[in-house]
Amino acid sequence: MAESFHKKIPGISFWFSITWIILVTTIAICADFLPLLEYDHMDWDNPEASPGTCVEKQVNDNNGEQIYQKKIYLLGTDTMGRDIFTRLIFGTRISLTIGLAVPVIGLIFGGIFGMLAGFYRGKIETVMMATMDIILAFPGIVLMLAITFYLGPGIKNLVIALGILVIPAFTRVARANTLKFAQSEFVQAARMMGQKDVGIMIFEILPNILIPMAAYALMLVGYMIMVEGVLSFLGLGVQAPVPSWGGMIADGKEVLDQAPFIALFPSFIMFLTVLSFNLMGDYLRNLVDTKEGQL
Amino acid sequence: MNNSLPARTLEVKNLSVKIHTSHNIIQAVNDVSFNLQEGKTLAIVGESGSGKSILCKSILRLLPKSAVVAKESRILFNGYDDLSLLSQKEFNKIRGRNIAMIFQDPMSSLNPVMKVGKQIAESLLHHMGMNRKQAQKKVIGLMKSMGIAMPEQRFFQYPHQLSGGICQRVAIAIALACNPKLLIADEPTTALDVTVQAEILDLLAFRQSQKRMSMILITHDLGVAIGRADEIAVMYAGKIVEQAPAEELFSNIRMPYTRALMASIPRLDNPPHTTLACIDGQPPNLARPAKGCCFAPRCSRAQDKCIKEEPLLRPGIKKDHVFACWYPIGEAS
Amino acid sequence: MMVFLGKKLFRLIVVILAVTAITFLMVNFLPGDIAITTAGFGASLEDVEAIREDLGLNKNIVLRYTLWLFDAAQGRLGQSFLTDEPVLEAISQRLPVTIELMIISQMFALMLAIPFGIISAYKSGTNIDKTINTLAFSVMSIPTFVMALLLIFAFSLKVNWLPATGYVPFSEGFWLNIKSFLLPGFSIALVEWGYLMRILRSDMISTLQEDYILMAKSKGLPTVYILFKHALRPSCFTLITILGIQVGHLIGGAVIVENIFALPGIGSLLIAAIYGRDYTVVQGCILFITIAYVMINFFVDILYSILDPRIRFQNRT
Numbered sequence: 001m002a003e004s005f006h007k008k009i010p011g012i013s014f015w016f017s018i019t020w021i022i023l024v025t026t027i028a029i030c031a032d033f034l035p036l037l038e039y040d041h042m043d044w045d046n047p048e049a050s051p052g053t054c055v056e057k058q059v060n061d062n063n064g065e066q067i068y069q070k071k072i073y074l075l076g077t078d079t080m081g082r083d084i085f086t087r088l089i090f091g092t093r094i095s096l097t098i099g100l101a102v103p104v105i106g107l108i109f110g111g112i113f114g115m116l117a118g119f120y121r122g123k124i125e126t127v128m129m130a131t132m133d134i135i136l137a138f139p140g141i142v143l144m145l146a147i148t149f150y151l152g153p154g155i156k157n158l159v160i161a162l163g164i165l166v167i168p169a170f171t172r173v174a175r176a177n178t179l180k181f182a183q184s185e186f187v188q189a190a191r192m193m194g195q196k197d198v199g200i201m202i203f204e205i206l207p208n209i210l211i212p213m214a215a216y217a218l219m220l221v222g223y224m225i226m227v228e229g230v231l232s233f234l235g236l237g238v239q240a241p242v243p244s245w246g247g248m249i250a251d252g253k254e255v256l257d258q259a260p261f262i263a264l265f266p267s268f269i270m271f272l273t274v275l276s277f278n279l280m281g282d283y284l285r286n287l288v289d290t291k292e293g294q295l
Numbered sequence: 296m297n298n299s300l301p302a303r304t305l306e307v308k309n310l311s312v313k314i315h316t317s318h319n320i321i322q323a324v325n326d327v328s329f330n331l332q333e334g335k336t337l338a339i340v341g342e343s344g345s346g347k348s349i350l351c352k353s354i355l356r357l358l359p360k361s362a363v364v365a366k367e368s369r370i371l372f373n374g375y376d377d378l379s380l381l382s383q384k385e386f387n388k389i390r391g392r393n394i395a396m397i398f399q400d401p402m403s404s405l406n407p408v409m410k411v412g413k414q415i416a417e418s419l420l421h422h423m424g425m426n427r428k429q430a431q432k433k434v435i436g437l438m439k440s441m442g443i444a445m446p447e448q449r450f451f452q453y454p455h456q457l458s459g460g461i462c463q464r465v466a467i468a469i470a471l472a473c474n475p476k477l478l479i480a481d482e483p484t485t486a487l488d489v490t491v492q493a494e495i496l497d498l499l500a501f502r503q504s505q506k507r508m509s510m511i512l513i514t515h516d517l518g519v520a521i522g523r524a525d526e527i528a529v530m531y532a533g534k535i536v537e538q539a540p541a542e543e544l545f546s547n548i549r550m551p552y553t554r555a556l557m558a559s560i561p562r563l564d565n566p567p568h569t570t571l572a573c574i575d576g577q578p579p580n581l582a583r584p585a586k587g588c589c590f591a592p593r594c595s596r597a598q599d600k601c602i603k604e605e606p607l608l609r610p611g612i613k614k615d616h617v618f619a620c621w622y623p624i625g626e627a628s
Numbered sequence: 629m630m631v632f633l634g635k636k637l638f639r640l641i642v643v644i645l646a647v648t649a650i651t652f653l654m655v656n657f658l659p660g661d662i663a664i665t666t667a668g669f670g671a672s673l674e675d676v677e678a679i680r681e682d683l684g685l686n687k688n689i690v691l692r693y694t695l696w697l698f699d700a701a702q703g704r705l706g707q708s709f710l711t712d713e714p715v716l717e718a719i720s721q722r723l724p725v726t727i728e729l730m731i732i733s734q735m736f737a738l739m740l741a742i743p744f745g746i747i748s749a750y751k752s753g754t755n756i757d758k759t760i761n762t763l764a765f766s767v768m769s770i771p772t773f774v775m776a777l778l779l780i781f782a783f784s785l786k787v788n789w790l791p792a793t794g795y796v797p798f799s800e801g802f803w804l805n806i807k808s809f810l811l812p813g814f815s816i817a818l819v820e821w822g823y824l825m826r827i828l829r830s831d832m833i834s835t836l837q838e839d840y841i842l843m844a845k846s847k848g849l850p851t852v853y854i855l856f857k858h859a860l861r862p863s864c865f866t867l868i869t870i871l872g873i874q875v876g877h878l879i880g881g882a883v884i885v886e887n888i889f890a891l892p893g894i895g896s897l898l899i900a901a902i903y904g905r906d907y908t909v910v911q912g913c914i915l916f917i918t919i920a921y922v923m924i925n926f927f928v929d930i931l932y933s934i935l936d937p938r939i940r941f942q943n944r945t
Contacts, residue, residue, distance in 0.1 A: 137918075138918055146654060233773050274769040275765070282765070396846040421848065469843070
């Protein structure tokens with residue numbers, strides 16, 4: 001493996017990434033408690049309002065009295081007059097849910113399969129790896145389209161489908177690393193002390209394969225956010241009115257000429273988030289520097 | 296080239312090379328000077344890590360980026376005043392054309408994905424202005440003269456299809472393709488079978504006498520050097536510690552280190568099961584050079600002076616036999 | 629070499645069988661009844677039964693799979709529910725567009741990746757290397773569809789040099805045709821080159837430390853010549869494998885680019901079929917793309933061994 005351009009000492013890119021990831025995650029979790037506008041409120045008087053637009057409106061409050069309500073569209077409104085800033089924040093939830101849930105599924109199932117295959121070898125390994133090869137033989141995005149087509153769109157189906165797709169890669173990483181440790185002295189020692197296979201796998205092998213697998217998982221988060229973007233962009237992901245970055249970009253695509261910011265804001269946020277996860281993953285991979293992590 | 300005889304092919308003056316590692320700076324070559332006359336062979340002998348390879352690579356500018364040649368170093372080559380003053384482009388006209396090199400491991404020094412014929416032809420195409428057809432003809436002739444059977448077939452083969460011995464013959468063919476004035480052979484036989492070693496050395500000696508080529512033969516085996524070289528320089532810790540004509544050195548060893556090297560050669564006339572002498576202790580740490588003689592910690596003759604003061608290279612009874620030792624063998628200090 | 633080929637071929641057949649079976653099963657375990665869906669609204673029970681008979685839906689599933697496989701092998705993939713166009717015909721009409729997009733985008737990606745990869749490896753550790761790497765890492769974090777929108781925004785809307793969407797067939801002129809592929813091609817290439825560059829760079833750095841590079845230098849060959857003639861080829865094996873896999877991905881992955889730029893390729897056919905819930909077309913497309921993908925990977929494997937003489941001859945010597 002060639003040396004990477006990122007040093008092992010955390011540099012500015014590392015601190016940037018981790019700050020951005022923490023910021024985005026916190027906002028996604030707290031979105032409900034933040035003083036935001038409603039993400040699905042359509043202000044038909046102000047579609048495609050430019051960023052920073054301030055509107056005052058007469059509305060009836062609960063007691064039937066007329067009051068003035070002041071609204072600021074920080075990042076403008078989309079084609080249906082919905083506040084982009086609010087939708088961006090709620091879109092974060094979708095992206096992060098998929099971006100984090102999918103690698104976790106891969107991590108759990110791939111880890112179990114890979115450890116079993118690497119630990120017991122023999123027929124279990126042959127059958128398991130052949131199955132994984134067949135899943136890998138499918139072109140990812142097409143299988144993705146097929147699954148959402150047959151199961152119907154929706155965040156749950158999306159997570160299941162993507163999860164199945166990433167299990168083989170995790171299985172390979174886990175197996176390769178298990179093979180490395182299965183013959184090592186501390187495993188032999190544990191066996192002689194009378195520890196059961198399950199115990200060896202959990203207490204001796206798992207801690208050692210966790211870091212390379214986590215590095216791979218982090219690299220995958222960015223990719224999954226992009227895949228969710230593609231599917232939502234095509235209208236096959238999360239369904240309206242729930243906002244997602246991909247859907248927002250698709251919406252802005254139609255008015256790229258008059259109101260480019262509608263598509264560009266979510267694009268930029270998506271880019272920053274994906275970049276941050278990629279940088280983090282690269283940093284972690286450099287730390288462990290295993291070839292298997294690359295796949 | 297029209298200088299009066301004996302013409303000097305190569306003159307190295309005060310060559311020093313430092314290598315920067317992540318932790319410290321290593322003085323790999325320390326103030327080395329020597330001359331090489333036309334048609335002669337100089338053997339540079341030393342343990343691994345003595346700096347002999349770095350020395351030769353620095354002549355051909357093949358050092359890694361981390362190595363720095365000292366400013367006062369001068370390398371004068373026949374017709375060119377100072378090689379280190381040449382631009383990269385000018386230097387490339389000499390490299391491969393006038394000075395060529397053979398490397399230790401023939402298998403790894405040939406490009407695995409290029410046909411060997413092409414690898415030999417390259418320098419002909421590049422330096423001699425030949426076209427492909429002329430070059431191919433010349434290459435097949437060259438391969439034949441290197442003792443490679445069926446050169447027409449071998450021309451189109453890849454290195455991994457050939458044996459180590461044939462690969463080294465190919466490497467020699469590459470080096471000799473343009474009839475260089477100077478050949479640097481960096482342990483040309485170390486990676487080969489013992490039976491092939493002599494053949495390769497004989498081949499080199501034969502070609503050398505034919506073309507009046509000068510040669511620097513680098514080896515860790517004093518036995519190889521004694522039979523083949525006109526002059527022998529013994530290197531230790533980046534310095535030349537003893538240098539003399541081969542016969543003189545063989546009969547009158549002055550430096551204890553050279554004697555130790557000599558004793559470690561296996562000899563046929565020894566009785567069976569003789570234990571080979573080896574040199575005690577570790578090679579010196581080049582990152583922190585000692586104040587006195589570098590060999591002193593391992594030397595059986597070392598005295599107080601050896602540890603305190605560094606001996607300089609000086610001639611003994613004979614003018615052409617120089618050594619760096621306070622208490623040389625067989626000569627009063 | 630023959631053993632090697634035989635093993636690969638066996639694997640290929642197993643994978644194709646598995647892949648076709650999964651594609652077949654997906655349609656069959658569909659929620660809802662295909663016969664009813666096909667018959668449409670207001671069809672009588674007899675109509676549905678007739679269609680069920682017609683499609684062979686009441687037979688054993690293994691038998692049906694075998695029959696379907698034989699049909700598919702002969703190119704009988706059925707007809708579109710929406711347009712009655714035979715599926716194979718629809719695919720073969722759109723294939724050239726997808727292939728052209730693939731070739732153009734990969735060419736652009738390589739044109740960027742190879743020079744940058746070589747410079748970056750040769751200058752490894754310097755600021756040039758760091759700049760190129762940061763750039764590559766950044767573009768890899770831009771999704772293709774965002775890149776496509778950025779290019780449209782910059783080159784069609786701001787300066788109006790290139791058409792934003794639309795496809796000009798080859799028959800209407802070579803340049804017009806190429807022009808309609810420029811933005812789609814670059815949308816893919818500008819994201820992909822970073823990936824390819826990093827792979828080439830990492831292999832190239834280890835190649836440059838080989839003895840034979842030192843040997844080439846000692847021959848007095850110019851640096852550029854050494855980089856391209858001696859170092860590039862032994863550093864290319866991973867790149868070519870990845871490129872092959874990438875091409876396989878693109879048959880399906882071009883979906884989004886074809887969709888954005890309204891190129892009538894297989895991707896847009898698939899998307900249109902998904903929107904229209906046109907089962908036979910979706911199944912046909914998935915089958916076709918998957919088989920093409922598997923086959924391409926197979927040939928990449930073979931190509932890999934031809935390129936690297938060390939593998940090519942390993943069974944002979």
